[in-house]
Amino acid sequence: MKIRSDILRVYREVHSWVGICAGLLLFVAFFAGAISMFEQPLQNLTSPQLDMPPPVPLSKTPDLLEKVFSAYPQARQTYTILLAPDRTLPGRLAWPVHPPHGHDAGPMFVATLAPDGALVVRQQAITPVAHFIDMLHQELGIPLPHAISRPFMGIIALLYGMALISGVLLFLPTLARNLFAFRFREGPRKLWLDLHNLLGFFSLPFHIVMALTSVVFAFHDPIFAVQSRVFATSHASQHLPTHTRPHPITADQHPDARLLTPTELVTSLGTQAPGFVPTTLAYSQGHGGMMLRVSGQDSRYSMRGPTAGFATVDPRSGKILSADYLPGHQKTGFAILTVFFALHFGSFGGNAIRWGYVVLGLAGAGMFYTGNRLWIDARRRREKAAGLPHDSLPTSILARLTPGWTAGCISGTGVILLAGLLKPDLMTETVVTSAYYGVFLGCIAVFLFKPQRLRSTPQSTSQMS
Amino acid sequence: MTKLPQTLDNRHWVAKVSAAILAGGGMTFAIMAVLGRLIGANGDPRSLSAQALMWLTAVLWVLMLGTCFLFSTGRRAWAVLGGGCVAFWGLFLLLRALS
Numbered sequence: 010m011k012i013r014s015d016i017l018r019v020y021r022e023v024h025s026w027v028g029i030c031a032g033l034l035l036f037v038a039f040f041a042g043a044i045s046m047f048e049q050p051l052q053n054l055t056s057p058q059l060d061m062p063p064p065v066p067l068s069k070t071p072d073l074l075e076k077v078f079s080a081y082p083q084a085r086q087t088y089t090i091l092l093a094p095d096r097t098l099p100g101r102l103a104w105p106v107h108p109p110h111g112h113d114a115g116p117m118f119v120a121t122l123a124p125d126g127a128l129v130v131r132q133q134a135i136t137p138v139a140h141f142i143d144m145l146h147q148e149l150g151i152p153l154p155h156a157i158s159r160p161f162m163g164i165i166a167l168l169y170g171m172a173l174i175s176g177v178l179l180f181l182p183t184l185a186r187n188l189f190a191f192r193f194r195e196g197p198r199k200l201w202l203d204l205h206n207l208l209g210f211f212s213l214p215f216h217i218v219m220a221l222t223s224v225v226f227a228f229h230d231p232i233f234a235v236q237s238r239v240f241a242t243s244h245a246s247q248h249l250p251t252h253t254r255p256h257p258i259t260a261d262q263h264p265d266a267r268l269l270t271p272t273e274l275v276t277s278l279g280t281q282a283p284g285f286v287p288t289t290l291a292y293s294q295g296h297g298g299m300m301l302r303v304s305g306q307d308s309r310y311s312m313r314g315p316t317a318g319f320a321t322v323d324p325r326s327g328k329i330l331s332a333d334y335l336p337g338h339q340k341t342g343f344a345i346l347t348v349f350f351a352l353h354f355g356s357f358g359g360n361a362i363r364w365g366y367v368v369l370g371l372a373g374a375g376m377f378y379t380g381n382r383l384w385i386d387a388r389r390r391r392e393k394a395a396g397l398p399h400d401s402l403p404t405s406i407l408a409r410l411t412p413g414w415t416a417g418c419i420s421g422t423g424v425i426l427l428a429g430l431l432k433p434d435l436m437t438e439t440v441v442t443s444a445y446y447g448v449f450l451g452c453i454a455v456f457l458f459k460p461q462r463l464r465s466t467p468q469s470t471s472q473m474s
Numbered sequence: 475m476t477k478l479p480q481t482l483d484n485r486h487w488v489a490k491v492s493a494a495i496l497a498g499g500g501m502t503f504a505i506m507a508v509l510g511r512l513i514g515a516n517g518d519p520r521s522l523s524a525q526a527l528m529w530l531t532a533v534l535w536v537l538m539l540g541t542c543f544l545f546s547t548g549r550r551a552w553a554v555l556g557g558g559c560v561a562f563w564g565l566f567l568l569l570r571a572l573s
Binding site for chain 1: 527541
């Protein structure tokens, strides 16, 4: 394929500038994202064991509910029945310590019954290590206030999208010639380039999905806000075709009818959605009475969330009210959109896919590292050709920042994970944050201030700094 | 974007990128509004139409940012994308007035 040389030159400049602005941030996003593929197991591994009797059998849950409601009346508002208790929630019932607002539920109380029938309640003890790594992933490793970090991430995602478009354009003309090239002997630059192209080309679909989903994660609220302004003033909503109408989420409520017991509910779900394995039953008091959202897994299908798909269920009849996000029961349109989310989260096909995503994520991080090395080498060559005795200041800073930043991110994450495994009780939010950023900034400082070597020959730069 | 009279360079990159962000962003929103009008979207974030349009907007915006460098000058980028923005919003208002 032939592309005009001036267009290639334009896009080479775009690619290198966009890449250098976003590369290090995206490195953190991909590295922390790869680790976050196993956020739940890591959360369990790094959390202290709560001193609690084993969860009561599901059939005894009504008894437990009654005891909890009389001792903690506020639990009636929002509570979750745990069908698959784990180390972070080792009971049968959980409810928020503080009234929940937004997505983040905060700490939870967990309850079960002792063998003698006495109520046992503990506050959840979660070590914030796994969640911290997830936030590194979402905020690109820069601790900005939430209101700024989202749009900031979105801007970087847009740059990432531009880098992908320009990168593909640049690689197309030499695709056939260079795809499997691996030039060890022609100096480090060619090797970095071949590695960069190889990683970029073979994970291109993955990168396209990541760029687009991240833009959507950052900007969906403003886009929906525009939509509601643009479409709400119309009177069209009354005579919409029925299939575009939102589903009626509240059931025909009979407020006096009793709620189904968890056992009855699980049985009812099993006949309506065979193959879907429910993990939590989340009850909340809404405007139209009690609402029930069931989360669960079905590894045969894509799931909307990072670890689960969802169904809205009538808690009194057990009927599924909305299957928009229920794996395997979605309408085609919702199923297609869910695929985008599942392709970001790797939430399809079970653990094999999760491990695959760890590899893809680390390969992505590697691609950003090689991209920075290429930028540095290109600048060095140009400066050498211009007769500069040393690296210029920007080149020198970037040549030091790149290994410092990447090493800092990797070792900072390693340190907090290890500390979380060994001493989960000591790991508070402050400890985790200061440990990570201490190591991270320390690594950067070491690389920034270590004495400069003489300008090296091409052979000796091939070692990783 | 179609005809490139002289050799392309990045001298006007600020103008081109800002055109893609502002005028291009306005145009993607207008395209979303027109399409939503045609398929009878109601703007409820839970509905399929709203979500599909939201994705479309993101894709179009990224594509505009990626291709804006192909405009021969920054002025041209602003003319085409700004013109498109005005035209699509005009079309939307027309559609709304007609219904």
